[in-house]
Amino acid sequence: MAEARPRWESPLTRKLETFVTLSETEREFLAGLESDPRRVAPDSDVAERGEPYDGSAVLLSGWAIEHKTFHDGRRQVVDFLLPGTFIGLYANVCDVADSTVTTLTDATLSRFPSELVVEAFARFPHLASAIAWSTAREAAILSERIASLGRRSAYERLAHLLLELWARLRVRGLDRGDSFAMPVTQAVVADVLGLSVVHLNRSYRRLRRDGYITYDTRSVRILDRAGLERAAGFDDDYLLHRDMSRRLRETLARLSPHGSSLTRV
Amino acid sequence: MAEARPRWESPLTRKLETFVTLSETEREFLAGLESDPRRVAPDSDVAERGEPYDGSAVLLSGWAIEHKTFHDGRRQVVDFLLPGTFIGLYANVCDVADSTVTTLTDATLSRFPSELVVEAFARFPHLASAIAWSTAREAAILSERIASLGRRSAYERLAHLLLELWARLRVRGLDRGDSFAMPVTQAVVADVLGLSVVHLNRSYRRLRRDGYITYDTRSVRILDRAGLERAAGFDDDYLLHRDMSRRLRETLARLSPHGSSLTRV
DNA sequence: CGTTACCTTGATATCGTTCAAGTACCGTGG
DNA sequence: CCACGGTACTTGAACGATATCAAGGTAACG
Numbered sequence: 001m002a003e004a005r006p007r008w009e010s011p012l013t014r015k016l017e018t019f020v021t022l023s024e025t026e027r028e029f030l031a032g033l034e035s036d037p038r039r040v041a042p043d044s045d046v047a048e049r050g051e052p053y054d055g056s057a058v059l060l061s062g063w064a065i066e067h068k069t070f071h072d073g074r075r076q077v078v079d080f081l082l083p084g085t086f087i088g089l090y091a092n093v094c095d096v097a098d099s100t101v102t103t104l105t106d107a108t109l110s111r112f113p114s115e116l117v118v119e120a121f122a123r124f125p126h127l128a129s130a131i132a133w134s135t136a137r138e139a140a141i142l143s144e145r146i147a148s149l150g151r152r153s154a155y156e157r158l159a160h161l162l163l164e165l166w167a168r169l170r171v172r173g174l175d176r177g178d179s180f181a182m183p184v185t186q187a188v189v190a191d192v193l194g195l196s197v198v199h200l201n202r203s204y205r206r207l208r209r210d211g212y213i214t215y216d217t218r219s220v221r222i223l224d225r226a227g228l229e230r231a232a233g234f235d236d237d238y239l240l241h242r243d244m245s246r247r248l249r250e251t252l253a254r255l256s257p258h259g260s261s262l263t264r265v
Numbered sequence: 266m267a268e269a270r271p272r273w274e275s276p277l278t279r280k281l282e283t284f285v286t287l288s289e290t291e292r293e294f295l296a297g298l299e300s301d302p303r304r305v306a307p308d309s310d311v312a313e314r315g316e317p318y319d320g321s322a323v324l325l326s327g328w329a330i331e332h333k334t335f336h337d338g339r340r341q342v343v344d345f346l347l348p349g350t351f352i353g354l355y356a357n358v359c360d361v362a363d364s365t366v367t368t369l370t371d372a373t374l375s376r377f378p379s380e381l382v383v384e385a386f387a388r389f390p391h392l393a394s395a396i397a398w399s400t401a402r403e404a405a406i407l408s409e410r411i412a413s414l415g416r417r418s419a420y421e422r423l424a425h426l427l428l429e430l431w432a433r434l435r436v437r438g439l440d441r442g443d444s445f446a447m448p449v450t451q452a453v454v455a456d457v458l459g460l461s462v463v464h465l466n467r468s469y470r471r472l473r474r475d476g477y478i479t480y481d482t483r484s485v486r487i488l489d490r491a492g493l494e495r496a497a498g499f500d501d502d503y504l505l506h507r508d509m510s511r512r513l514r515e516t517l518a519r520l521s522p523h524g525s526s527l528t529r530v
Numbered sequence: 531c532g533t534t535a536c537c538t539t540g541a542t543a544t545c546g547t548t549c550a551a552g553t554a555c556c557g558t559g560g
Numbered sequence: 561c562c563a564c565g566g567t568a569c570t571t572g573a574a575c576g577a578t579a580t581c582a583a584g585g586t587a588a589c590g
Contacts (some may be wrong), residue, residue: 076415090401098405136355140363149414150459194415
């Protein structure tokens, strides 16, 4: 089975391996989680707020959102779910989902029993760390979004979101150089940023007018990254670019010095 | 050492045991984490955005905030840290903190090497689940805050925050029936809710005028919980009240049937 | 008993929303 | 091939929620 590496690599594997190199066993375990691909139509609910999770899953392809809708129709999107994202990682521990998960596009989903998460943590320290790292990273993104919603203007928020998405897609190998596909309605983006569609539209226009981006059939091109970062108030978002692994590498080396997988970095 | 139970119980233990009953060994391990109490003055930075964590810690007493400050002085508070909260739980895995942590009051902090987190997960399945549960719960609170910042009015946001704090303090045994201490400046609350102090103040006044709360020397009393929930648009926040443990109890029982600690519930 | 930090309130300004209308781009059925 | 209807995008005008500016009040504290 130890065939040559450059076969197709899932966004999930690719994402986790930006952090820690996994052993062949771990990679196989991951592949196991992804081994039950099922197509899902756009606009289907994969999990529902207030309902128990139906096990855990990996989003293999397509975009989805995690969102909350109020009785009066207002809706807030908490996060985009991009290919290579776990859904219901905490299903073991939460009786019910706190947000609804809905696909935006055609998507592929691989479900697996959530007990496997526990098993992964018990058996595979590198994998466990990589998952913990990616969870921590997603939490950091959410806390950055809180900063956006609370204190940034519409214009800054949008600039920030575009940079965030670009970075997240790059980690998964889903960018196209200075541009990326964004298969998403403006209404959805408005619900991510806590804005009205109208005002979001005007913010897009301003970013275009200022020469930072072009936007065309649901694909964004970054023309001036530095400018966009200035527009976003990227004071310090080294966070998104940073490789966070140094300290952990040391810890892991201490925990399992036999872990040859690390030396392959 | 197995003395009678009703000795002083730390907010952390109390919080975790609302979810899963811990074994005596686990409780001792937790006590170990809390065994190095150090006083910290108000307004001290415990962790700094962009700097590596100085190990992990438990906040034993006092309030703190996790926040981000921009170059132009705007500030967003991401979350309140209440007694019984871990700080830098992910320190193993993150080279740098993504937010600054600052004490608001006199506080007590017990630091411990972050490797102990890994050890806890490896050795104590119940404890690990309880920590995962509390992490998931805090993530749910953040995603609820995103909904607030994005889609709720100032008035709704404040009502929601007060209910949230009340619930969180109750879990730790830090409420006083229908009221609780809130040792916090209005400027801080404004930075939590993404509002100006002036407008926050008016929102407080409206909640008082509408007879839902009283507010007095940094202590809040809930006069009309149902009304406050209506004001907050508590469509469905069963989440905050819910005991999330049923499913996990089953999983744990399967994993370690010898785990007598569960039968003590 | 003056200083400082916080709270409160009024007046004005602004950012973002809502309402309304028009345009462009499909896919579908005649 | 065209008419139709739907969905998304775009733009203008009026309105409203929240910010900013300014000032006064109060309590704690040296």
